[in-house]
Structure formats: structure tokens, C-alpha cells
Amino acid sequence: MNKKEKDILLEKLMVEYGNELFRLTFTYVKDKELAKDLVQNTFIKCYENLETFRNDSKIKTWLYRIAINECKDHFRSWQYKKVQVNNLLGVYKGLSxxxxxxxxxxxxxxxxxxxxxxxxxxxxxxxxxxxxxxxxxxxxxxxxxxxxxxxxxxxxxxxxxxxxxxxxxxxxxx
Structure with a gap:
């Protein structure tokens, strides 16, 4: 698959599945901007790995798997854990x-x-x-x-x- 074909396919996938992937990631992170970032990361990984897609499943299923893994990676990240600790400390500092x-x-x-x-x-x-x-x-x-x-x-x-x-x-x- 050449670059132009990959670009066309990616654009088609973004139009067809972008909103669905946003809703999926939002159910995990409950933050619109972060969900958008995770969807963007999903499409980046999709683009980078289009040649490895084996058609064992539907492309929609493959994209959902990538998006869910992106969400899980986010929750394992140092940045997320730091924010959670700061939120927890804020609760104990007397927030109403x-x-x-x-x-x-x-x-x-x-x-x-x-x-x-x-x-x-x-x-x-x-x-x-x-x-x-x-x-x-x-x-x-x-x-x-x-x-x-x-x-x-x-x-x-x-x-x-x-x-x-x-x-x-x-x-x-x-």
C-alpha cells in the first residue's frame, strides 16, 4: 500500500469511525479534550500499522481495540497517576x-x-x-x-x- 492509498484510507476511517471512537474513549476518561487526544493517537497508530492489519476481524473492531489500549495506557501513565494523587491531596486539604x-x-x-x-x-x-x-x-x-x-x-x-x-x-x- 503506497502513501497516497494509506492517506485516503485513513481519512475514510476518521470520517466513518471518529465520533464512535470519541464516545468510546470518553466513557473511559470522562474528559472531552483527553478523549480527543486518545482518538488522535488511535488514528496515528492505525496509520503506522495499516500494513500489519491482517483482516482477521473488521477494521472497526481493530480500531476499537487500539482505542481501548490507548485508554488503558493513559491510566497506567505517570502523568495520570500524578494528577490522581494531586486530586486526592486536594480533597484532604479541606475542599468543601x-x-x-x-x-x-x-x-x-x-x-x-x-x-x-x-x-x-x-x-x-x-x-x-x-x-x-x-x-x-x-x-x-x-x-x-x-x-x-x-x-x-x-x-x-x-x-x-x-x-x-x-x-x-x-x-x-x-
Missing amino acids: VPSFENKIIQKSNALNIKEVVFSLPKKYSEIINLYYFSSLKIEEIADVTGLQVNTVKTRLRRAKQKLKNKVGEVEIYG
């Missing part, structure tokens, strides 16, 4: 705790289903996002995440139950 009224307002704002999904543990929000928002089949999710098909099914079932419970909490307390 939200009032009861503020908590109720925050709960009522959480009715947006995506926000509720993002509040789930990553292992569940990832599966929900891939299944419902990215419309991947269970087998494709297993390929993307590296999990067994039965593990994906179990996590999907548990995630649905957690969503049901969380939506019920918002309705009761919101």
Missing part, C-alpha cells in the same frame, strides 16, 4: 463538601442516560457503550475487549441491572 441541596440538584441532572452509564464501573460502562451506542454484537465486543463471550454476556446482564437500579435511585431521590 457539597450540600444536601447540591447533591439533589446533581442527581436530577443525572437523568441523562449517558451520564448514568458513565457512572457505572468501567467494566460495565464499556460493555453498555459498545453494545448499545456502538451497536457491536456480543462476539465483536469479546474481540474488542479480549474477554470471553460468556464474560461479555454476564457483564452486559449485570450492567443492565445496575442501570435499572441507578435509574430507580434517580427517580426516587431526584
